[in-house]
Amino acid sequence: MTLFEARPITVSIARPADQVYAFAHKPESFPKWAAGLGAGLTRDGDRWVAHGPDGDVKVRFSPPNAYGVLDHWVTLPDGTEISIPLRVVANGDGAEVTLTLFRPPGMDDARFARDQGMVADDLARLKALLES
Template structure:
């Protein structure tokens, strides 16, 4: 069903051979962002209820909203919580499925969306590598 939104949603997912709790523990802790999303966060530090994320070019303030009950971890722009990455960890057999959704304004060029989602795919592979037993 069409919406009146001018945003485009893109979702990627990966299966992980680890329990949902292990995946949630990794992605829900902002200190871990540099480990699995180094392009977004080279360093992270708490600032009140928010987090300051340094991407190497400057700092961005984010809000991390976690619901362990629902398996969600949202990494949101502190200035506008409608913007950010919306993620969810789901049980999948003995393992997990990690879903990652970004919204893009309707006028973002297709190649820019494709580049960003390729980065997301790399991040998802890194989450899988960090969570699965060696």
């Protein structure tokens, strides 16, 4: 059994969870706050192609649902698929958005710390967009 080191990264957003989900679940919304998707997304059948800083990657999103699940899977050019669990849950009148970042084998401490910072920045952008 393989278990990867995981870091949940969470932001509180002062908007109802259903409104946060309604915005964030649309693939077209991701480039507005998720820097890793770079210049945007192009639809390619049931997947999307993200034009990011390290080249194009394929992205598959979880279908719309009533549970706040925003999971997505990124397929790198070498065929490696990365699972990115993402959730919106109610917190009183607001919402918590949590992305679980997995550390792949071979990733050094500096790169993992950098990725955590990038995710925190992305979630801060989402918060700013939704609270403005």
